[in-house]
Amino acid sequence: MKKENKNFALVLFILGVFITALDNGIISSALSTINYSFNVSEVHGIWGITLYTLGMAISTPIIGKLADRYGRKKLFIFEISLFAIGSLLVALSPSFLFFLLARLIQSIGGGGIYIIASSHVLSTYDRVQQGKLLGAMGAVNGIASVVGPNLGAIILKLTGxxxxxxxxxxxxxxxxxxxxxxxxxxxxxxxxKKLDYRGLTLLTLGIFSFMAGITNLRSERFLQSISGIQVWGAFMLGIIFFALFAVNERRIRDDTDPFLPYQLIKNQGFLLTIFMGLLSGTLIAVFVLIPSFVEQRYGISANTSGIWMSGIGVGSILGAIIGGIMVSKRGAVNSLVISGGLSTIGFGLLAYLSNNLALFLVFSTLAGIGFGMLMGAPFQVLMKKIAGTKDSTVALGTLSVSRQVGLTLAPTLYATLIQGGFSKLNLAKLNASNVEEYYQKILSMGKGVQREQLLNNFYEIAKGAYQQMFTMAVIASVLILVGSLILKKKQF
Structure with missing residues (x-):
């Protein structure tokens, strides 16, 4: 194969990874507008994101296995085609239910792209190049979710x-x-070998159960809501499914590829890295909801709110570059320690001190640098080192799925916390059915003291509502930092 064609093929794989990951974030720039157009609440509207990420998590191992069996080129082209069809159906959606089903189709098309691209790198390039390329691909996969709102804001501004x-x-x-x-x-x-369909089914049911439980949580009535069977029953069901999943993985037969190989499960470094990968997915979910925060906290219009993701976008790209350099010079674990620290500081400042747009831009850029370093080479290189050459493909696939699981569960939790924070609003005062409708009615009022009072009250409530989300991001970043320090102590 000619070198030019080899490089161009790699570019196409990276482009495929980019556009499918982009749709994790591009929707966020129009989330409020989409919810308003279909007249759904924020918690229900977030399912447009969570179904997409869940579909990607489910389809990743299936498509990866089919690609190994029938050919990576065939499956890559099929996946991109299905993604395009799903995108068209989403754009033409006449109802919210149709919109959700179309997003699911789109996600199944996008789910296998990353694992196919990673497998292509491992089968086509030598070991010296593999680490660098896998790191770059991981950075593209994560950063696409962050730059999505910027691109979405530009498209919204141009088209309306x-x-x-x-x-x-x-x-x-x-x-x-x-x-x-x-x-x-x-x-x-x-x-x-055969794919672990039983394990995949149990994991999917477990995720669905936790999503259902989180959706029924009410932060303003937390103790009351968690005591309801819709919450604790769903959580218990999720725990049962996860327990059955763990038992299934341990008893897997030799002729089947386990979803989580038992020989890796026994490796503490592997489990800790998977957990940290899941936490990194929860951080991506924060960036997905930031355009709504900018709109409802600072009064920026929905069509331009994504533009204020520029600091995060630039910071993420810069962080990915720095992370790649640091991995080469100081190792993956040291890079994770620094990135976890920067992410903790950045999200902490966003949670408690971002009182105006200028401060938000500075603090979000800092958080973006920490996040970008996490999404780049460190996780990929560390996982490849822990798993070894024999299990590197399945380990990287598991890391990708764990990140998708975090990205699937977190938006529902964040949306629930945010909606709970907005419960202080008296929606009936303006005869509104949801927060976005209430906000739009305030904006449509004629200028005057009442309008200004309502707006200032809305922005203050929004500050408290979103503060809970950023606090959760701080906790996730601290846990990543602690996990990195443990890995450093154990000399992984």
Whole structure:
């Protein structure tokens, strides 16, 4: 294979990873607008994000296994095609239920892209190049979710319609399909075994159960809501499914590829890295909701709120570059320690001291640098080192899925906390059915003392509502920092 074609094929894989990860974040710039257009609450509206991430988590191991069996090129092109069809259906959605189903189709198309691209790198490039390329791919996968709102804000400003956020995927997908058919080589995996469908089903049911329980939580009536069967019953069901999943993984037969290989489960470094990967997914979810925060906290219009993600976007890209350099010079674990510290400081400042847009821009850039370092090379290189060459593919796939699980569960939790914070609003005062409708009615009022009082009260309540989300991000960052220090102490 010619070097030019080899490099171009890699670019196409990275482009595929980018556009599918982009849709984790691009929707956030129009989340309030979409909720308003379908007349749904913030908690229900967030399912447009969580179903997408859940679909990606479920489809990742399935598509990865099918790609190893039938050919990575075939599955890559199929996945991109399905992603494009799903994007078109999302853009044409006549109802919220249709919108959710279309997002699920879109996610199944996007779910296998990252693992196929990673497998391509491992089968095509030598060991010296693999670490660097996998790190770059991990950075693209994470950062795309952050730059998504920026791009979404630009598209919204130019078109005025959220539907175009998804239509833009179609010409890019067509280009990748045509070019990929021409230059991507066909590769397959060796030593093929059955996929662990039972484990995958149990894990999916466990995630769904926790999502259902979180959706029914009410932060303003926390003790009362958690005592209801809709919450504790769902959580108990989730724990049972996760316990059955763990038992299943331990008893897996030799002819089946386990979802979590038992020989790796016994490795403390592997388990800790998987947990930290899950926490990094919860941080991505924070960035997905920041455009709504900027709109409802500082009064920025929905069509331009994503632009204020520029500091985070630039910080994330800078952090990914710094992280890659640090991994080469100081090792993956030391890079994780520094990135966890920066992320903790950045989110802490956002939670308690971002009283104006200037401070928000500075603090969010700092958080972005820490986040970018996390999303880049450190996790990929560390996991490859812990798992070894033999299990590196399945370990990286598990790391990707753990991040998707965090990204799936966190938005529902954040939206529930935020909606609970907004419970202080008297929606009936303006005959509004949800927070966004209440806010839009205030904006449509004629200028005067009453309008200013209502706006100032709304912004103050929004500050407290979103503060809970940023506090959760601080906790996740601290846990990543602690996990990194443990790994450093154990000399991984």
């Amino acid at each position: 319609h959220w539907n175009w956020l998804f239509i833009i995927n179609i010409p890019i997908a067509i280009f990748v399909i045509i070019a990929g058919g021409m230059v991507i080589p066909e590769t397959k995996g060796g030593d093929l």
